[in-house]
Amino acid sequence: MRPRSLALAASIALLPLTAASLGLSSAQAATTPNAAAPRVALPNTVTPAVAHSQKKGDVAAAEQLSVAVGLKLRNTADLDKFLADVANPGSSVYGQYLTPEQFAARYAPTQADIDHVVRYLTSHGLTATVSANRQVVDVKGSVDQIQAAFATHESAYFDADAQRNFFANDAAASLPSDVANLVEGVSGLSNHTVRTTRLAKPNNATPNATPSGFGPSQYDGAYNLNKVGADGTGVKVALWEFDGYKSSNLSTYDTQFGLSGPAVSTVSVDGANYDSAPGQGQGEVELDSEIVRGVAPKATQLVYEAPNSDQGEIDMAAKIVADNQVSVISISWGSCEPDTVASVMTTVSNSFKQAAAQGISVFSASGDDGSRDCTRSTSGSTVKAVDYPASDPYVTGVGGTNLKVSGTTYSSESAWSTAGGGVSTQFSKPAWQTGTGVTGTMRTVPDVSSNADPQSGFAIYTQGTSAPGWQVYGGTSAAAPLWSGYIALFNQKAKAAAKPNLGEANPAIYKVANGTSYGTTFHDVKTGANQDFSTKTGYDQVTGWGTPVADALTTALLGGSSSTGNTVTVANPGNQNGTVGTAVSLQVSGTDSAAGQTLSYSASGLPAGLSISTSGLISGTPTTAGTATVTVTATDTTGATGSTSFTFTVAGGSTGCTPAQLLGNSGFETGSAAPWTTSSGVVDNSSSEAAHGGSWKAWMDGYGSSHTDTVSQTVTIPAGCKATFSFWLHVDTAETGSTAFDKLTVTANGTTLKTYSNVDAAAGYTQRTFDLSAYAGQSVTLKFTGVEDSSLQTSFVIDDATLNVG
Missing domain, CATH: 3.40.50.200 (Peptidase S8/S53 domain)
Structure with missing residues (x-):
């Protein structure tokens, strides 16, 4: 746990979540679940295995469970029509697909409905996390809390046919009617079904x-x-x-x-x-x-x-x-x-x-x-x-x-x-x-x-x-x-x-x-x-x-051949050779059987560092040795296409890559973040979490309450270089069991390299290493994002990060 003035925060974290703590407006806060509303049984929430399995006893009241509460979509008739139209070439909206944000705005549950369900669940002491697409509320808590929230009883069973033990709810889950009306189903009350x-x-x-x-x-x-x-x-x-x-x-x-x-x-x-x-x-x-x-x-x-x-x-x-x-x-x-x-x-x-x-x-x-x-x-x-x-x-x-x-x-x-x-x-x-x-x-x-x-x-x-x-x-x-x-x-x-x-x-x-x-x-x-x-x-x-x-x-x-019967032919330039670090200029050309057509070129399989213009000029400087199959496609204004394929072999050559370590302040020993960008309080030299080397390190999370910390730095990897990203990571936690509650995600230009969690907790530091050679010739942002849930601290401590090229 962070050795800071968190006694008040800790005491707040132990209290049931209120409308104020959820950040809701007074109008939203007035929409509280009706505790007196009649309960409604949720259909199809009992695993079929219960019917033919032997009950062995109760699941321990303190056992922790994680459950997914699926929420109903809205405007479903309009959604069905949209899905039919977007797949219909004769429709005016054919192929006009939605973004996740547009889908949520039209069809996902409203924020007020989500808040209503979350308030009910957290009122029973459960922690709740809403999925990014706003269709699922993941909750976790003890068996006692789960049973109270869903009016179920969790039992241990033995399935003789499958020869396996499992837990399950004995009967359908239920919710107050005003909450049940918003819920599609509850999953995770049983662990029988596996894929x-x-x-x-x-x-x-x-x-x-x-x-x-x-x-x-x-x-x-x-x-x-x-x-x-x-x-x-x-x-x-x-x-x-x-x-x-x-x-x-x-x-x-x-x-x-x-x-x-x-x-x-x-x-x-x-x-x-x-x-x-x-x-x-x-x-x-x-x-x-x-x-x-x-x-x-x-x-x-x-x-x-x-x-x-x-x-x-x-x-x-x-x-x-x-x-x-x-x-x-x-x-x-x-x-x-x-x-x-x-x-x-x-x-x-x-x-x-x-x-x-x-x-x-x-x-x-x-x-x-x-x-x-x-x-x-x-x-x-x-x-x-x-x-x-x-x-x-x-x-x-x-x-x-x-x-x-x-x-x-x-x-x-x-x-x-x-x-x-x-x-x-x-x-x-x-x-x-x-x-x-x-x-x-x-x-x-x-x-x-x-x-x-x-x-x-x-x-x-x-x-x-x-x-x-x-x-x-x-x-x-x-x-x-x-x-x-x-x-x-x-x-x-x-x-x-x-x-x-x-x-x-x-x-x-x-x-x-x-x-x-x-x-x-x-x-x-x-x-x-x-x-x-x-x-x-x-x-x-x-x-x-x-x-x-x-x-x-x-x-x-694609709709068949062009109605004009156009034939597009792309001339094959023959197999090509190049060298890492040496510029390439190759013009590809094509012809069209119809007069007056303009061809637009695209290509797949080009060696790293090369690109093609719409006029068919392949140019750039190769960054990686190897042989690739290149396909160049020309498309005319009617949609008719023609393609040709050839191999492009890039030899190693002299890259001029000088061995170097690119990250600044790699061990955080300056006592400040720069050139890293971090959230507040991350660069730290306290004795509560030891550094891997020296006195300073980046200490992410560790608060025991909902918190997100970030650490990032952007560098440019020279073309033709092999790049290796390494850092030392120590994880300690108050969480127990094998469920990942708190997570550290490591990304390069937004692509996840690895996700660690409280499950990775261990004494001391472990070095983590990733090959970033694919980013040669690019500017790359390396970022650590630590997300901690509302209880039981997990600390992600990073030190001595390096990005070596050579």
């Missing part, structure tokens, strides 16, 4: 020293992904994960197949960050990343990592749409619908609606247990069931096939016998789900498919039983990131053609599939079945509409 991977391996799978199974050239060639004329440049993809990865494994994959692109980075949700010690799901995360890299090597991948829980899933969905960094989300984890709390699905679906409104496509694996998705979970193999979140109407469910190739060319395809598919019991059939083979009144999955059978699996480099190695993986977990990578290519092409992101994919996919180009844009898979459904001509509940013919599908999704 599992949709990953499969051949029975004889063992790690090997060399790769076998499909590599990028085979699946890119089979599905014509290599003919789209894009590489993902400028597009960001979110990977939806409940485990972590090793960067070294991803690098080995890239090296093996000659791929290069932006470094994969982690975005922590609710304090989760598994990368230092990935668990059983490591293979899933690395499969997802490596497949996206193989399809769209230049796309930026953000790995969102969340606790594997109902609350973790809800908070991950809310954070991705609030961050609004990506245009594609790839999901390879799921749970069968009957075993998932319905209010959780509804709350997450609200975030998926926001994704659609913001132009974000979502692709999710349809499962690996066929039409009996609960086979390996509670409800069992006798129940026809589909996988969630693939069943959500705002998500594109991706099924699985067995692909055969001839070299790198498509040969044939059949359904994978355990590819997930069937009929949802949760979601009604959306208006766009029409066509040959589409029946019934409920949502059916999958929508599309691609290779997933482990017998025709993918070469993946990941952790084996004792060491990393090459393995062959399949599962619809491989199919979802393949489609997500393809949409990254599409969005790059769309931007070059001055058209919007694909956004919610299903309306566009079903429109193409129901049109005259279906036979040329999809491989219609007509052989094979899962337990209850067979493939057929057109749509089926095993492979959906089939697998992509990516170049033709791209043309169709």
Whole structure:
């Protein structure tokens, strides 16, 4: 705890939050929850597992729980209309996607409604945090406080079918009617439902020293992904994960197949960050990343990592749409619908609606247990069931096939016998789900498919039983990131053609599939079945509409060829060579079959330091050695395009990089902040927290009350330099347990390098190091942001920070 005059602050922190302490106006403060209002039971807030599990006793009253309270959207009829219009090329608002701020202003709960719910929750001693998209209130407190707030009873149970212990509320949660009217559901009262991977391996799978199974050239060639004329440049993809990865494994994959692109980075949700010690799901995360890299090597991948829980899933969905960094989300984890709390699905679906409104496509694996998705979970193999979140109407469910190739060319395809598919019991059939083979009144999955059978699996480099190695993986977990990578290519092409992101994919996919180009844009898979459904001509509940013919599908999704029939041709300049530190000037030119057209040029895959003008001049000074595949696209005024690709090899050369340490006042020993910029009181020499070296350090947080501290400095990394950022970090805390309540986020130019929390507390200092070579030739702002909640201090102490170049 900070050794400052905080006795008064500490005593205030122990009191229930009042309207004044929440910073509310007197008008808002008058809107207090009605303690006498009748309580209303919240439907779908009890896990189905309670019905067949054995109660073992009460959960200890002092045990700490964290619960997510989902809030209802407003103006939902208008939202539904907007989502239909923004995906309709014939609408005046087509492609005019919203920002998170615009979505919140139109459809999120009002601030007054949020305050009303928060006041009720904090009146029971719970701490409350509202998500950035204003749809979720995360609360934490003791079991006693939770039970009082939601009028529930928490018990310990044993599920004999699943052979696991869990806790759960015995009956539905309830709230006073004036609060309940604002609430979608309450999640986290049980820890039974967990998300599992949709990953499969051949029975004889063992790690090997060399790769076998499909590599990028085979699946890119089979599905014509290599003919789209894009590489993902400028597009960001979110990977939806409940485990972590090793960067070294991803690098080995890239090296093996000659791929290069932006470094994969982690975005922590609710304090989760598994990368230092990935668990059983490591293979899933690395499969997802490596497949996206193989399809769209230049796309930026953000790995969102969340606790594997109902609350973790809800908070991950809310954070991705609030961050609004990506245009594609790839999901390879799921749970069968009957075993998932319905209010959780509804709350997450609200975030998926926001994704659609913001132009974000979502692709999710349809499962690996066929039409009996609960086979390996509670409800069992006798129940026809589909996988969630693939069943959500705002998500594109991706099924699985067995692909055969001839070299790198498509040969044939059949359904994978355990590819997930069937009929949802949760979601009604959306208006766009029409066509040959589409029946019934409920949502059916999958929508599309691609290779997933482990017998025709993918070469993946990941952790084996004792060491990393090459393995062959399949599962619809491989199919979802393949489609997500393809949409990254599409969005790059769309931007070059001055058209919007694909956004919610299903309306566009079903429109193409129901049109005259279906036979040329999809491989219609007509052989094979899962337990209850067979493939057929057109749509089926095993492979959906089939697998992509990516170049033709791209043309169709972009609206087809130009009505004038223009042909744009870009002259190939031949393979190019350059040297780090030596200027480049290369003019690319093209021709148009129509007279009077002006061509506008764009390029993907350019070596770092180079750019292209709209007139086709590639110029700049390369900063990094390596070989890249460059694709130059020319677009005329009618939207017709033409592309050409060539390699650009940059040799090391003499960079003139003088070894140096760039940060000023790196140990804070001047006794003041400059050239750092810090919040008040951070630079400190008190004995309560020792410095790593010398007497001074940056002491962030440690107040035991809601507080945010920042420390930042901006420097320029010379072109061609290797840059290493290091600092010494000591974390001490009064928090207990494995939940991250207080967090320190380290960023470079706004990109998260790492998030630490009270869970990382330890004696002494630990050195943390990051490679910032990707920022060579740029000005970079390094920033530490420490956020402390309303109770129990956590101190983040930083010292001896360096940024070494050489």
